[in-house]
Amino acid sequence: MAKIIVHQDAIKDRKEVVKVCPFFALEYENDELILNAACKMCNICVKRLPEVFEYVEDTLPEIDKNAWRGIAVYIDHIEGNIHPVSLELIGKAKEMAVRIDHPVYCLVMGDKVHDMAEELLHYGADEVFIYDKPQLYDFRIEPYTAVFENFINRVKPTIVLVGGTTVGRSLAPRVAARFRTGLTADCTTLDVQENTDLDQIRPAYGGNIMAHIHTPNHRPQFATVRYKIFNSPERSETKSGKLTSCSISDEFLISKINVIEIKKKEKLKSIEEADVIVVAGHALRKEEDLSMINELADMLGGMVATTRPLIEAGWTDPRMQIGLSGRTVKPKLIITCGVSGAIQFVAGMNSAEMIIAINSDPKAQIFDVAHYAIIGDIYEVIPRLIEKLKEFKD
Amino acid sequence: MNITVCIKQVPGTAEVEIDEKTGVLKRNPIDAKMNPYDLYAIETAVRLKEEKNAVVKVITMGPPYAKAVIKEAYMMGADEGCLLTDRKFAGADVLATAYALSQGITRMGDFDLIICGKMTTDGDTAQVGPEIAEYLQIPHVSNVRRIHEINEKSIIVEMDMAESVEIQEVQLPCLITVEKDIYQPRLPSFKLKLKTANRPVQIITFKDLDDKNVMHYGLYGSPTQVLRIFPPEPNTTSEHWEGDGEELGEKLAEKLKELKFV
Structure with a gap:
C-alpha cells in the first residue's frame, strides 16, 4: 500500500x-x-x-497467492447460444494459463445448459463447471451472484474473466464487491506475470489515455473485456477436459426480481447508433443500385447512410445523411462507396474507428482520411465483395 | 418515497494530453462539470418526484469544490444534497468509492430507490452502481431504459440487453442505473437557482460514517492500483489498394474478416 x-x-x-x-x-x-x-x-x-x-x-500483510489457482471464464449465453466474447476469453485464458501452468475453468449457469457446456470442451477448457437450475433461466442479479460466489469459493481461481456484455457488466462488479476484490473494466490488453499478477490495460477518459492497472494483493482478480477485442480460438474436432455438475441450495436462488417479459428489440433507428455504416455516394448511377449498398450493409449487420446529392435526388431519407448538414457518426467501421469526400461530409464521419473508402478517382479527397483507400469502380468491387462475404457465411 | 441519486463531478473535457517524455498528464485548465450521464439519473428522479410526491436526495464524493454539482442538481429539482469528502477517501478505486458511497447513503437516512447514471466520462467503468447495491444488499438492474410503473413496494423497469429488452419487476428498495435515452434532462432552472441559493449542502466526512476502519477507504481500501498512464497508439494505418475491381472486392472481404467485422 x-x-x-x-x-x-x-x-x-x-x-x-x-x-x-x-x-x-x-x-x-x-x-x-x-x-x-x-x-x-x-x-x-x-x-x-x-x-x-x-x-x-507501507508493507501490508501479503496474501498467499498460491492458494488461488486457475483462470476462470464466465460463459455468457443468449437463448442457448454461447456469446462469442466468452470463446474469445477462453482463448486469452489459455494463452495466459500456459505461462503460469494453471488450468482454464469455465463457469456455465442457466437452465438446461448441459449441451452448451459440452460444446466448450471443443475450445480447450480444462474443466467446465455447470450450475443447471430452472431458477437460472432468466438473468436475475441475486441468484447469478450467489452461483458465482459458490463457484469461486469452490474453485478459488486467481483470475476471473467476464465478457463486457450487459449481463457481464452488471454481474462482474457485484461479485467482485462481494469478494472485496478489484475489477478492471473493458481491458484491451491482458497479460500475466509469473507470480500470477494480472497486467490489465484499459482506456479511460473516453479513450484519450490508457491506464496500466494491477491488483497486487487481492484474489481473485476480475477483468471484463468487450466483444471482438481478442481472437476466438479455433474449434477443435476432438473434445478435451471434463464437465463437473455443481449443486447449490435453492435458498440462495431467491430473487426480489420478477422477469415479466422479454421482448425482441426493435431495429436500430438512427445511424448515430450503428456500429457499421455503409455510405452510398453519388457514383451510384440509379436509384435501384441502392439495393447493392443495402445488401452489403445487411451482410455486415450495419446501416446505410448517404451523402447530400442522393438526398436531393430524393432517393434516400434525410435522416440518413452524414455531414455538417446531416448527422455526425462515430461507428466502428464505415465503408464509403463512390463518395468523393467533400469537407462537409468528412466532418461528419472522420472520427470513425475504421474508414474504408472505395472510389475510382485516385485523387478523391475521401482517401485523405481513409485507413484503406480502395481505388476501383464500386460496380466491380462491391458485387464481388458481397459474393465473397456470402461464401464466408456458408 | 425517498429517491437517492449518485452523481459525480468530472473534468469538463475528455481531451487530456500526456507528456510523452514523463508520462504524466499535461496540465490544462481542467474545468469541472457534472458527469453528463448523471443528468439522466437526476431527470429520472425528478420525474418520479413530480408523479409520486417523492423526496430526491443527491450524493457525491469528491473534493470540497465538488459541491458545485449538488448545487446544479438543486437547480434541476433535487431537494437535499450531501457531499462526501475527506482526505481519507483520496485515491479510491471503484471498490473503495462504492463502499464510501454506500456508507454515505446509509448515513443520509432512508432510501427506497437509488438511481445512478450509466457510467462516468472519466473512469468509463459503469461499475460503481452495482457495487453500491452489493454493499447495501439490495437488488439492482443495470441499463434501464424505461420505467413503466412505481409504487410503494416495487418498480417495473425495462432493461436494455444487446438483442432484447427485459421487463423486470423489482422489489424496493433497489438500485437502477439508467441509460441516456430514458428521458431528456431538463436544463437547470433560473428560478430554482434563486430559490435554492441558500439551501445548504450536508457535508459528511470520515468521522460521520458507521464504519471507521480506514483500511476500507481511499487508497487503502482499493485493491486495484494504476501502475502508469500513457497515450493510446494512434491509428496510423493508411493503405492504398489498386488493381482489378473483382480482386479488390475479394481482398476487401478478406480484410473485413481479419478485422472481425464478418
Missing part, C-alpha cells in the same frame, strides 16, 4: 506548488500543504517535484 508524503520544508513557492496537481488535490489546511480527496495517486506531483513529494510504500 502506498501513500504520498509532503515535505513541508522543501516547498519553495507556496502558490506555485499547488498548481503541480492537475486534479486540484493540493490545498493548505492550517498552513500545511495536504492532499485532499481529489488525489488520484497518479504520482504527477512526485514526478514534477520529487524534493517536496515522496511516494512511500
Whole structure:
C-alpha cells in the first residue's frame, strides 16, 4: 500500500506548488500543504517535484497467492447460444494459463445448459463447471451472484474473466464487491506475470489515455473485456477436459426480481447508433443500385447512410445523411462507396474507428482520411465483395 | 418515497494530453462539470418526484469544490444534497468509492430507490452502481431504459440487453442505473437557482460514517492500483489498394474478416 508524503520544508513557492496537481488535490489546511480527496495517486506531483513529494510504500500483510489457482471464464449465453466474447476469453485464458501452468475453468449457469457446456470442451477448457437450475433461466442479479460466489469459493481461481456484455457488466462488479476484490473494466490488453499478477490495460477518459492497472494483493482478480477485442480460438474436432455438475441450495436462488417479459428489440433507428455504416455516394448511377449498398450493409449487420446529392435526388431519407448538414457518426467501421469526400461530409464521419473508402478517382479527397483507400469502380468491387462475404457465411 | 441519486463531478473535457517524455498528464485548465450521464439519473428522479410526491436526495464524493454539482442538481429539482469528502477517501478505486458511497447513503437516512447514471466520462467503468447495491444488499438492474410503473413496494423497469429488452419487476428498495435515452434532462432552472441559493449542502466526512476502519477507504481500501498512464497508439494505418475491381472486392472481404467485422 502506498501513500504520498509532503515535505513541508522543501516547498519553495507556496502558490506555485499547488498548481503541480492537475486534479486540484493540493490545498493548505492550517498552513500545511495536504492532499485532499481529489488525489488520484497518479504520482504527477512526485514526478514534477520529487524534493517536496515522496511516494512511500507501507508493507501490508501479503496474501498467499498460491492458494488461488486457475483462470476462470464466465460463459455468457443468449437463448442457448454461447456469446462469442466468452470463446474469445477462453482463448486469452489459455494463452495466459500456459505461462503460469494453471488450468482454464469455465463457469456455465442457466437452465438446461448441459449441451452448451459440452460444446466448450471443443475450445480447450480444462474443466467446465455447470450450475443447471430452472431458477437460472432468466438473468436475475441475486441468484447469478450467489452461483458465482459458490463457484469461486469452490474453485478459488486467481483470475476471473467476464465478457463486457450487459449481463457481464452488471454481474462482474457485484461479485467482485462481494469478494472485496478489484475489477478492471473493458481491458484491451491482458497479460500475466509469473507470480500470477494480472497486467490489465484499459482506456479511460473516453479513450484519450490508457491506464496500466494491477491488483497486487487481492484474489481473485476480475477483468471484463468487450466483444471482438481478442481472437476466438479455433474449434477443435476432438473434445478435451471434463464437465463437473455443481449443486447449490435453492435458498440462495431467491430473487426480489420478477422477469415479466422479454421482448425482441426493435431495429436500430438512427445511424448515430450503428456500429457499421455503409455510405452510398453519388457514383451510384440509379436509384435501384441502392439495393447493392443495402445488401452489403445487411451482410455486415450495419446501416446505410448517404451523402447530400442522393438526398436531393430524393432517393434516400434525410435522416440518413452524414455531414455538417446531416448527422455526425462515430461507428466502428464505415465503408464509403463512390463518395468523393467533400469537407462537409468528412466532418461528419472522420472520427470513425475504421474508414474504408472505395472510389475510382485516385485523387478523391475521401482517401485523405481513409485507413484503406480502395481505388476501383464500386460496380466491380462491391458485387464481388458481397459474393465473397456470402461464401464466408456458408 | 425517498429517491437517492449518485452523481459525480468530472473534468469538463475528455481531451487530456500526456507528456510523452514523463508520462504524466499535461496540465490544462481542467474545468469541472457534472458527469453528463448523471443528468439522466437526476431527470429520472425528478420525474418520479413530480408523479409520486417523492423526496430526491443527491450524493457525491469528491473534493470540497465538488459541491458545485449538488448545487446544479438543486437547480434541476433535487431537494437535499450531501457531499462526501475527506482526505481519507483520496485515491479510491471503484471498490473503495462504492463502499464510501454506500456508507454515505446509509448515513443520509432512508432510501427506497437509488438511481445512478450509466457510467462516468472519466473512469468509463459503469461499475460503481452495482457495487453500491452489493454493499447495501439490495437488488439492482443495470441499463434501464424505461420505467413503466412505481409504487410503494416495487418498480417495473425495462432493461436494455444487446438483442432484447427485459421487463423486470423489482422489489424496493433497489438500485437502477439508467441509460441516456430514458428521458431528456431538463436544463437547470433560473428560478430554482434563486430559490435554492441558500439551501445548504450536508457535508459528511470520515468521522460521520458507521464504519471507521480506514483500511476500507481511499487508497487503502482499493485493491486495484494504476501502475502508469500513457497515450493510446494512434491509428496510423493508411493503405492504398489498386488493381482489378473483382480482386479488390475479394481482398476487401478478406480484410473485413481479419478485422472481425464478418
